[in-house]
Amino acid sequence: MNTETQNALEQQRERRKRVNRIKNGIIITISLWMILSLLAIIILSVSVVKLNKRVRALEGKKALMEQQVSTESVEEIPTEKQENAAVMEKDDLYANVIRGIDTPENMAKEGDKHYVYLTFDCEVGENTQKILDVLEEYQVKATFFVSGDTNEELIPIYQRIVEDGHTLGMHSYSNQYSMLYTSTDAFYNDYKQISDFLYETCGIRSEYYRFPGGSGNEISNVDMAEFVHILNEEQITFYDWNVSAGDAAFDYSVDDIVSNVTKGIANYKTSVVLLHDGADKSTTAEALGPLIEALGDMGAEVLPIDENTDVIQYIKADSVE
Numbered sequence: 001m002n003t004e005t006q007n008a009l010e011q012q013r014e015r016r017k018r019v020n021r022i023k024n025g026i027i028i029t030i031s032l033w034m035i036l037s038l039l040a041i042i043i044l045s046v047s048v049v050k051l052n053k054r055v056r057a058l059e060g061k062k063a064l065m066e067q068q069v070s071t072e073s074v075e076e077i078p079t080e081k082q083e084n085a086a087v088m089e090k091d092d093l094y095a096n097v098i099r100g101i102d103t104p105e106n107m108a109k110e111g112d113k114h115y116v117y118l119t120f121d122c123e124v125g126e127n128t129q130k131i132l133d134v135l136e137e138y139q140v141k142a143t144f145f146v147s148g149d150t151n152e153e154l155i156p157i158y159q160r161i162v163e164d165g166h167t168l169g170m171h172s173y174s175n176q177y178s179m180l181y182t183s184t185d186a187f188y189n190d191y192k193q194i195s196d197f198l199y200e201t202c203g204i205r206s207e208y209y210r211f212p213g214g215s216g217n218e219i220s221n222v223d224m225a226e227f228v229h230i231l232n233e234e235q236i237t238f239y240d241w242n243v244s245a246g247d248a249a250f251d252y253s254v255d256d257i258v259s260n261v262t263k264g265i266a267n268y269k270t271s272v273v274l275l276h277d278g279a280d281k282s283t284t285a286e287a288l289g290p291l292i293e294a295l296g297d298m299g300a301e302v303l304p305i306d307e308n309t310d311v312i313q314y315i316k317a318d319s320v321e
Contacts, residue, residue: 094225098319099216101242106310108269114300115270117309118142118291119241121171121210123278124154130285131277132160138292141304142166144277145210145239148173148197155201162202167304169208169239170194177212181220187227191234208305209238216240216314228320239305240314241274242267245291247284248276257287258294265300272305272312 108114122128122144135142144161146168161168172180173194180190191209198206209231211217215224215238231238243264245257257275265271275284295302303309311317 093321094223096319096321097225098316099314101216101240101312101314106242106269106312108267112269114265114268114298115310116265116295116300116302117270117272117305118275118302119169119210119239119272119305120144120275120277121212122146122276123175124149124157125277125279127277127279127281127285128157128161130282131288132157132164132166134285134288134292135166136164138289140292140302142302143169143208143239143305145169145171145208146194146198147171147175148194150197158198158201162204165304167208167306168198168202168204168206169210169305170198170206170236171210172212173197175212177217177219180212181222181227183222184226184230187222188230191230191236207236207307209236210240211238214240214314225315225320228315228317232317232320237311238313238317239272239309240312241272242312243271243273245273245275245284245287247281247287248274252283254283254287254290257284258291261291262294262298265295265298270310270312271300 118140120128120131120142124146128144131142141164144166146158146161158168170191171194173190174180180187195205198204211224211227213219215228217224220227228238243261246252246260247257249256261273265273277284292302
């Protein structure tokens with residue numbers, strides 16, 4: 001092979017190497033671009049979910065504000081003097097209201113027995129059935145704060161809650177902040193609707209209520225004490241919670257629920273535990289068995305809410321006149 005032929009072959013090899021390097025560079029660049037794009041999509045999806053929750057909360061507040069503005073006519077706008085008098089009157093009315101979830105007498109000391117009340121903010125459905133099955137298996141009674149739904153397929157689930165010996169509570173009929181907390185009239189009408197619905201469906205008048213968002217929520221533009229006053233007038237006891245399972249989060253596990261609850265109840269003699277059983281809460285149903293077993297290992301007694309249950313409230317109902 002002469003020198004000219006060798007040089008030609010060397011040049012061909014160099015060209016192939018350069019082409020291969022270019023191909024490899026393109027493949028690596030495309031792969032990195034695809035990976036970065038996928039990561040960006042995941043991050044954006046999580047951000048969108050968080051923003052949607054924030055938007056829903058802000059929309060609730062906006063709807064309440066718009067409702068209040070739309071119901072005020074020019075003739076009804078108070079003078080500055082009348083406005084100041086109204087503010088002072090309301091301040092005086094709620095000046096003695098006691099707020100705060102923790103009370104010294106309920107804080108646990110070493111050796112105290114723990115009384116635990118598992119409560120579900122309940123959108124009746126398939127997961128409610130699963131939860132009822134687990135409770136039946138472990139012979140444990142719980143409390144369900146339900147909203148209203150006239151779907152005929154769901155009526156037997158409402159009835160099963162009562163038939164299985166659980167406590168049936170009210171969680172408003174609509175469970176829509178922007179409707180429920182618009183005014184005292186709106187709240188009262190919704191309360192009557194869920195009370196009548198449960199009486200017609202299950203044959204009982206529920207004596208227990210849970211405010212959507214709790215009595216300490218910051219969505220309502222009406223002082224929550226006004227709604228507490230309505231429940232006091234109706235002789236209805238409302239319950240907040242002092243332990244959260246954490247299942248309102250976007251992503252949670254069985255271990256998260258068991259850990260959150262067991263750590264929380266260690267602080268209290270009486271623990272009212274917040275759980276959920278909506279359509280997206282299958283993990284909560286899955287966690288219920290392990291949670292009940294963990295509570296048993298702690299020596300805690302699990303009970304349904306009744307007239308003997310110590311009341312857990314952010315706004316103390318007996319301080320609202």
